Every structure is written in C-alpha cells, then in structure tokens.
Amino acid sequence: MALNSTRELDELKQKLLRMAAHAETTVRLAIQALVDRDDALALRVREEEAVLDQFEVQLDQQSIHLLTQAPAPADLRFIAVGMKISHDLERVGDEATTIAGRARALNREPLLQPRVDIPRMANLALQMLTDAIASFLDRDPGLARAVIPRDKEVDALNKHLNRELANGMVERPATITRALHLIVIAKSLERIADHATNIAEEVVYLCEGEDIRHPSERSSEAPPVPAAGPHPD
16 A cells, blocks of 8 residues: 555554544443442443444544555455444444443332342453453454353353343332343343454454354355454554
8 A cells, every 4th residue: 555545544543443442431431330320420421422433434434445545455354344343343332322321210210139240241241342452452363262252151141131030020010110121231231242252253354364253154165365464553
C-alpha cells in the first residue's frame, strides 16, 4: 500500500483498539450498575453505548475507503477482520445497555437472589472479552484459542439459571417479573461471551490464517492464506 494508505491503516488499528477498550468499560459499568443497584451508572451505560455506535460507523467508512485502494492480501485480511471485530464490539455495547436497563427495573423491586451467581457469570463473560481484546492487541493466537472453550461454562451457567428461575416462578408467582429481568440479563451475558468468542476466532484467523469457526465444515483442500498483516499496535 502507498504511504498515505499505510498511515490510514495504522489509524484504523488505533481506532479499533480504542473502541475495544470502550466496549470493555461499558460492560464493566453495566455489571457494576447491576451489582450495586446504581441507577446513575446504568444511565451512563446508554451514553457510552452511543459512542460505540459512532466508532462502528467511522470504522466501516474508513475500512471501505481502504478497500478501494487495492490493499495487499495481508492488509486486506486485517481490514476484513477489523470490520467484523468492530461489529462484535458494537453488539457488546447493545448487550451492556440491555443489562443496564434491566438493572434499573430491578432496582425498583425487592432483591431477588438466585442460587446461580450472576456476578460470577458476568465476570466470566467480561474476562473472556478482556482476554479476546488482549489477544488482538498482542497478536497472541494462543490466548485467543484459550478464550473459546470458556464460552461453554457461561452457556452452562445460563441454562442452570434459566431452570432455577423457571422453577421459582412456578413456586412463587410474585417473583415472575424479577425473574424475567434476570433471565434477560443472563442471556445478554451469554451473548457477550459469544461476541468475545467471535473476536478470539477472528484473531486466530488474522494471526494464523486458519478459519476455526466451523471446523466440521472446512474443506481439507482449502488454499493457503497469506501471512498475517501488520501488528495492531
């Protein structure tokens, strides 16, 4: 790529990293708002999520502009991966907003404490996101691969919580509204873990050229992928 395009590619990388840090902060705020029953924090999440939306729009526009400049194969892969990651980060912000909104609703009700530890589930999902972002920052496919199996633990906690709350609603109808809020929160946490998994899979593809999203569907005759692009510092 030309010198100007190289500078634009570096700007794209830096903006993507800022978006990633912002997404992580948004999730932390939502979880803290839930745990502390803090309406003010919950309201901040919606404001922060709007910033993520702007990041995604800007990154898409910048990426499309770079694609018109016939980038080298490795740079092309980075741009494509960057667009996918920015989409996942924007969706993470959406889920954080959902958690914050349900947290505000729960603040108006007596505390309902399920046996499944929702803060633990939240911290697992957040740690997956943190590690997925770190794997992108450090170009560490090993860390990215380590993120992926942890999604099953979050899935299992979500299923357990759903069973517990469903049984509780039958036994104590007065808890139905609060239980439904908690079910939605748990589903959002599960989706945050899913987005972290997506990011980790994209990092593996970026660094190793291997698409690990659907291993049973990949052809053993697939052509080799060019070497990875520039370090996203």
